[in-house]
Amino acid sequence: MTSHDTLVPLRSRRALRTFQRTAVSLGRLISDSLFPRKCLTCEAFLPDRPNTYLCSACAGQVVRYHGPLCDTCGQPFWTFGESFVAEGALCGLCRTHPPPFLAARAVGLYRGHLKNLVLLMKYRSNAQAAFALAGLLAEAYPSLFGEFVPDAVVPIPLHTERFLERELDQAVLMAREVARNAGWPLRLWLRRIRPTPPQSRLSRAGRRANVRNAFGLAPWVRPEGRTVLLIDDVLTTGATAREAARVLTRAGASAVYVYTAARAE
Numbered sequence: 636m637t638s639h640d641t642l643v644p645l646r647s648r649r650a651l652r653t654f655q656r657t658a659v660s661l662g663r664l665i666s667d668s669l670f671p672r673k674c675l676t677c678e679a680f681l682p683d684r685p686n687t688y689l690c691s692a693c694a695g696q697v698v699r700y701h702g703p704l705c706d707t708c709g710q711p712f713w714t715f716g717e718s719f720v721a722e723g724a725l726c727g728l729c730r731t732h733p734p735p736f737l738a739a740r741a742v743g744l745y746r747g748h749l750k751n752l753v754l755l756m757k758y759r760s761n762a763q764a765a766f767a768l769a770g771l772l773a774e775a776y777p778s779l780f781g782e783f784v785p786d787a788v789v790p791i792p793l794h795t796e797r798f799l800e801r802e803l804d805q806a807v808l809m810a811r812e813v814a815r816n817a818g819w820p821l822r823l824w825l826r827r828i829r830p831t832p833p834q835s836r837l838s839r840a841g842r843r844a845n846v847r848n849a850f851g852l853a854p855w856v857r858p859e860g861r862t863v864l865l866i867d868d869v870l871t872t873g874a875t876a877r878e879a880a881r882v883l884t885r886a887g888a889s890a891v892y893v894y895t896a897a898r899a900e
C-alpha cells in the first residue's frame with residue numbers, strides 16, 4: 636500500500652490530528668464568542684452581531700438599583716415610602732470600619748439575569764457569560780463612575796488551584812474586556828497567595844477571616860501614586876474587595892475603586 640497516510644510516521648499523524656482538532660475547536664470558540672447564536676440566558680436566537688450575548692428582552696431584565704445607597708460600599712438602603720436618606724450617607728460598617736477603597740459600585744442587584752450570567756460564568760466556566768458581563772460593566776460605567784479614568788484595571792484573581800478547577804478566571808476575563816473596550820491598561824497586579832474556601836456559605840466575620848492575607852502583589856508591581864479600578868463578579872460583604880484594596884493601598888496606590896457585575900442584597 637502506498638497511500639499518502641503510510642508515508643507519514645504514525646506519531647506525526649497523531650500530532651497532525653490533534654493539531655487539526657485543536658484548530659477546529661479554537662475556530663469554533665472564536666466564532667461562537669463573536670457571534671453566539673443563542674441568548675445565553677433564554678436561548679432565543681440572536682441577530683448575527685458581534686459582542687451580543689443576550690437578547691434585548693433579557694438584557695432589559697438586569698435589575699439595576701436606583702435607590703439610596705451607602706456612598707462608600709454601595710450597599711442599598713432599602714427605604715419604604717418617602718423615607719429620606721441624606722446624600723453621602725454611609726452604612727454602619729463603613730462608618731465604623733472605613734474600607735481601604737474609595738467606593739464600590741455594581742451594575743445591578745444579584746438577581747435575575749445578572750445572577751444567571753454570574754452563575755454560568757463561575758460554575759459552568761462559560762467565557763461568553765464573562766464577555767456579556769463585561770459589556771454590561773462597560774455600559775453602566777459612566778453612570779456610576781462618571782469620567783474617572785483609572786491608571787490600571789486590576790482583576791481580583793482566583794487562586795491557581797481554583798483556576799485549574801474552573802479553567803477560567805472570571806474576573807480576569809471581565810477586566811480584560813473592560814480594559815480593552817475603554818483603552819485602559821489591564822494590570823495583573825494581585826496574586827492569591829493562598830487558596831481560600833468559597834465565601835458563599837460563611838458569615839460576615841467568617842468571610843473576613845477567610846480572606847485575611849489571601850492576596851499579595853505580583854513581584855514586579857509598583858502601584859505608587861496610581862489609581863486602580865478593581866474588578867470582580869459579585870460584592871457581598873465586601874470582605875474580599877477590602878482585602879485586595881488593602882494590599883494595593885499599602886503598596887502606595889493613591890485611590891482604589893471597586894467595580895463588580897452584581898451587588899448581593
Ligand SMILES: [Zn+2]
Pocket residue numbers: 674675676677678679689690691692693694
Ligand atoms: Zn434572552
Ligand SMILES: [Zn+2]
Pocket residue numbers: 705706707708709710725726727728729730
Ligand atoms: Zn457602606
